[in-house]
Amino acid sequence: xxxxxxxxxxxxxxxxxxxxxxxxxxxxxxxxxxxxxxxxxxxxxxxxxxxxxxxxxxxxxxxxxxxxxxxxxxxxxxxxxxxxxxxxxxxxxxxxxxxxxxxxxxxxxxxxxxxxxxxxxxxxxxxxxxxxxxxxxxxxxxxxxxxxxxxxxxxxxxxxxxxxxxxxxxxxxxxxxxxxxxxxxxxxxxxxxxxxxxxxxxxxxxxxxxxxxxxxxxxxxxxxxxxxxxxxxxxxxxxxxxxxxxxxxxxxxxxxxxxxxxxxxxxxxxxxxxxxxxxxxxxxxxxxxxxxxxxxxxxxxxxxxxxxxxxxxxxxxxxxxxxxxxxxx
Amino acid sequence: xxxxxxxxxxxxxxxxxxxxxxxxxxxxxxxxxxxxxxxxxxxxxxxxxxxxxxxxxxxxxxxxxxxxxxxxxxxxxxxxxxxxxxxxxxxxxxxxxxxxxxxxxxxxxxxxxxxxxxxxxxxxxxxxxxxxxxxxxxxxxxxxxxxxxxxxxxxxxxxxxxxxxxxxxxxxxxxxxxxxxxxxxxxxxxxxxxxxxxxxxxxxxxxxxxxxxxxxxxxxxxxxxxxxxxxxxxxxxxxxxxxxxxxxxxxxxxxxxxxxxxxxxxxxxxxxxxxxxxxxxxxxxxxxxxxxxxxxxxxxxxxxxxxxxxxxxxxxxxxxxxxxxxxxxxxxxxxxxxxxxxx
Numbered sequence: 017x018x019x020x021x022x023x024x025x026x027x028x029x030x031x032x033x034x035x036x037x038x039x040x041x042x043x044x045x046x047x048x049x050x051x052x053x054x055x056x057x058x059x060x061x062x063x064x065x066x067x068x069x070x071x072x073x074x075x076x077x078x079x080x081x082x083x084x085x086x087x088x089x090x091x092x093x094x095x096x097x098x099x100x101x102x103x104x105x106x107x108x109x110x111x112x113x114x115x116x117x118x119x120x121x122x123x124x125x126x127x128x129x130x131x132x133x134x135x136x137x138x139x140x141x142x143x144x145x146x147x148x149x150x151x152x153x154x155x156x157x158x159x160x161x162x163x164x165x166x167x168x169x170x171x172x173x174x175x176x177x178x179x180x181x182x183x184x185x186x187x188x189x190x191x192x193x194x195x196x197x198x199x200x201x202x203x204x205x206x207x208x209x210x211x212x213x214x215x216x217x218x219x220x221x222x223x224x225x226x227x228x229x230x231x232x233x234x235x236x237x238x239x240x241x242x243x244x245x246x247x248x249x250x251x252x253x254x255x256x257x258x259x260x261x262x263x264x265x266x267x268x269x270x271x272x273x274x275x276x277x278x279x280x281x282x283x284x285x286x287x288x289x290x291x292x293x294x295x296x297x298x299x300x301x302x303x304x305x306x307x308x309x310x311x312x313x314x315x316x317x318x319x320x321x322x323x324x325x326x327x328x329x330x331x332x333x334x335x336x337x338x339x340x341x342x343x344x345x
Numbered sequence: 346x347x348x349x350x351x352x353x354x355x356x357x358x359x360x361x362x363x364x365x366x367x368x369x370x371x372x373x374x375x376x377x378x379x380x381x382x383x384x385x386x387x388x389x390x391x392x393x394x395x396x397x398x399x400x401x402x403x404x405x406x407x408x409x410x411x412x413x414x415x416x417x418x419x420x421x422x423x424x425x426x427x428x429x430x431x432x433x434x435x436x437x438x439x440x441x442x443x444x445x446x447x448x449x450x451x452x453x454x455x456x457x458x459x460x461x462x463x464x465x466x467x468x469x470x471x472x473x474x475x476x477x478x479x480x481x482x483x484x485x486x487x488x489x490x491x492x493x494x495x496x497x498x499x500x501x502x503x504x505x506x507x508x509x510x511x512x513x514x515x516x517x518x519x520x521x522x523x524x525x526x527x528x529x530x531x532x533x534x535x536x537x538x539x540x541x542x543x544x545x546x547x548x549x550x551x552x553x554x555x556x557x558x559x560x561x562x563x564x565x566x567x568x569x570x571x572x573x574x575x576x577x578x579x580x581x582x583x584x585x586x587x588x589x590x591x592x593x594x595x596x597x598x599x600x601x602x603x604x605x606x607x608x609x610x611x612x613x614x615x616x617x618x619x620x621x622x623x624x625x626x627x628x629x630x631x632x633x634x635x636x637x638x639x640x641x642x643x644x645x646x647x648x649x650x651x652x653x654x655x656x657x658x659x660x661x662x663x664x665x666x667x668x669x670x671x672x673x674x675x676x677x678x679x680x681x682x683x684x685x686x687x688x
Binding site: 040042063064066068069071072073074075076077078079080081082083084085086087089104105108109113114115116117118119120121122123124153154156177178 | 411413442443444445446447448452454455456461462464466469471472473474475476477478479480481482483484502503506507509510513514684685686687688
């Protein structure tokens with residue numbers, strides 16, 4: 017059974033269900049559980065649901081210490097940029113302790129943070145920082161693009177025995193979709209083909225999946241059949257599904273809300289260039305944010321970010337390479 | 346509180362024994378650079394001078410309480426019952442090392458012996474220790490956590506954030522600020538506002554409305570008394586305390602940072618090597634906690650010279666054996682390097 021649910025609600029549902037399932041799961045963060053009326057507090061009590069001060073280093077560091085001693089903390093960080101003040105804990109503590117101990121400890125924790133808030137939040141609250149995180153061995157990174165994935169990836173993140181950075185996209189919070197009832201786990205490292213197609217492979221994450229699907233609709237009206245793939249987790253990254261699609265289509269466009277050199281797209285392009293070069297019939301094209309911080313004013317912000325038209329244009333240009341290739345034969 | 350009454354003969358001898366074992370271990374680590382050059386890589390940090398403080402604190406521990414120090418982490422596991430053989434093998438990067446050669450001197454971990462792990466980024470392990478205390482609180486295990494860190498770490502944001510949060514959440518933890526006068530190479534007076542004003546560093550506790558006390562960290566019984574009170578408070582659910590334990594580190598911050606193939610060894614202590622203050626170092630050495638506690642035990646007829654010699658011989662033999670074990674252990678298989686990345 018499934019029911020219609022908003023993305024944000026789906027994520028919260030997974031937290032509640034996992035907390036009901038396992039008493040070791042705790043949940044804390046800033047500006048939450050402030051009064052006794054708080055529903056989570058009512059459900060799970062003040063031992064497991066807590067308010068934290070504005071202290072990301074301590075919040076995340078305490079989660080690391082709690083994780084290596086037997087709890088499974090979820091830290092509500094609200095915005096991914098707030099992790100930056102605690103980057104040692106995120107990049108150099110949580111993913112290192114297991115390895116440095118020779119496998120003696122595990123670090124099961126979830127850092128829950130929103131990102132990509134393209135709604136006038138300007139330079140410091142709108143970023144896509146997953147590129148900084150995804151390449152750190154020991155960390156996992158999940159980026160749900162649908163309500164169902166929001167629930168299933170959160171449940172998997174909480175059950176994972178490793179530190180997981182769970183990044184939910186602010187612009188998807190109110191999107192609704194079918195969400196399976198009860199236990200629902202989306203496995204990490206398994207990309208989802210959000211739309212099947214034959215002419216071109218488009219890889220996108222988060223909000224960009226929605227933009228890409230809209231572009232694919234537009235392209236379909238022009239007779240172009242695009243396959244849209246959402247990796248869903250960037251670490252582990254399911255390169256095989258992407259290569260398999262490229263083998264079929266011979267063409268690849270990568271869409272990413274981050275600037276080019278700090279995008280996941282650049283990493284995926286590198287993997288495809290190495291492992292799938294023989295299948296490519298045209299150069300890989302990246303549709304990313306322009307190389308600037310995110311501006312405040314709406315026209316500036318829109319200009320900077322990928323959108324449906326930019327994606328469709330990139331696809332057409334890659335397909336135009338076919339003509340060039342054919343002429344050269 | 347009278348510690349002589351609180352601690353019987355066996356316990357006092359136990360304290361001396363652990364102090365001797367730590368010193369013997371650390372002396373062998375230091376000598377490794379000369380006797381077995383190349384056996385140890387990277388950076389290592391010693392606890393010589395800290396023995397009274399560490400053992401005095403851990404003497405208040407219940408069997409399942411946790412200890413979480415920093416990268417200067419050889420002493421605590423020795424007290425907790427970790428095998429010095431495995432520790433030395435870890436320092437030598439060997440397969441039989443405590444962490445199978447994945448951590449080295451700065452990253453010892455032995456969860457079986459209530460030693461969950463360490464961080465080598467100054468101050469960050471303070472938060473981890475509070476996290477371990479959170480586990481104890483949530484699971485109601487009755488455990489408390491002994492969190493050790495240096496005067497340098499008390500300038501880190503992690504210190505301030507964690508002490509505030511531990512106080513707000515009333516976590517069962519004792520914060521032991523080891524003031525050994527030097528943050529790496531910098532004297533505490535040059536970087537600490539309290540020290541500059543000739544105030545105790547334990548004054549920082551007032552910022553979090555928790556108890557703060559300064560003790561002579563060269564006397565294990567003084568440390569015992571202060572930590573016992575803080576531990577009792579933590580066990581009673583009243584939250585954390587901050588104890589500034591003052592002693593002097595007898596070795597330099599760490600072995601010299603050299604680039605291979607230049608060999609490394611321990612340089613002169615910073616007091617001499619950096620500040621040219623031989624008198625300060627000499628005075629500190631005169632207050633070496635080990636001979637002082639030894640003399641005290643003899644003076645009070647708690648132990649005979651013969652018993653002490655047996656303890657010392659046994660500590661030497663144990664740590665010689667640890668070195669032999671480490672040297673005989675093979676290096677890890679290279680392809681193990683990708684193990685343990687994920688659970």
